[in-house]
Amino acid sequence: MNRLNPLYVAAGLVVLALLLVLKLSSAKEELLLAKAEYKETSLILSELSSLSSAYMSRDEVKKSLQRILSQPSLKSANIEQSIKSNSLLLRSSSMDKEALGSLMGKLLNGAYDIGAFEIKKLSENKASLEVEIKW
Numbered sequence: 001m002n003r004l005n006p007l008y009v010a011a012g013l014v015v016l017a018l019l020l021v022l023k024l025s026s027a028k029e030e031l032l033l034a035k036a037e038y039k040e041t042s043l044i045l046s047e048l049s050s051l052s053s054a055y056m057s058r059d060e061v062k063k064s065l066q067r068i069l070s071q072p073s074l075k076s077a078n079i080e081q082s083i084k085s086n087s088l089l090l091r092s093s094s095m096d097k098e099a100l101g102s103l104m105g106k107l108l109n110g111a112y113d114i115g116a117f118e119i120k121k122l123s124e125n126k127a128s129l130e131v132e133i134k135w
Contacts, residue, residue, distance in 0.1 A: 058135040061088065061112065065133070068106045074099050079129075087115055087134045094126050107131065 065088065069079055077095035081088060095103075100119070107114065116132035 061133060061135050064110065065090075068103070068110075071102070073102050077103070079103075087132050090129065090131045090133070092129045094122060095129060096125050097127065100127050100129060103129070107133075 062083075065081075068074070069081075069090075077092050077099040079095070080091045082091070083089075113134045114131060115134045116130070118130040120128045122128055
């Protein structure tokens with residue numbers, strides 16, 4: 001009884017091989033899941049980086065708005081600016097429709113995060129405006 005039966009050793013090796021194959025297949029499945037999650041994460045990251053580059057920082061928003069508001073067509077609109085901690089508020093109590101169209105074209109075609117937007121018609125050629133731009 002000091003000797004090992006070769007059938008027991010062979011059966012033990014077969015069982016060990018089956019366990020290793022099962023472990024390997026589960027590791028392959030985990031690797032495929034990790035690759036899929038990595039692809040999804042990299043897509044989300046590229047979307048976020050493109051969005052963060054599209055929206056400007058606080059100083060860039062101020063500079064671009066100053067450039068827009070300094071145009072001759074908007075000088076007569078008397079647009080008031082008030083800066084809050086996380087936004088900029090543009091107000092005009094009376095502006096003509098050409099100036100309003102010019103300003104709206106610039107704001108809506110730019111990469112600004114517009115929080116609030118209100119236009120009231122005062123007459124055929126005049127309107128009041130209130131726009132909040134966040135950063």
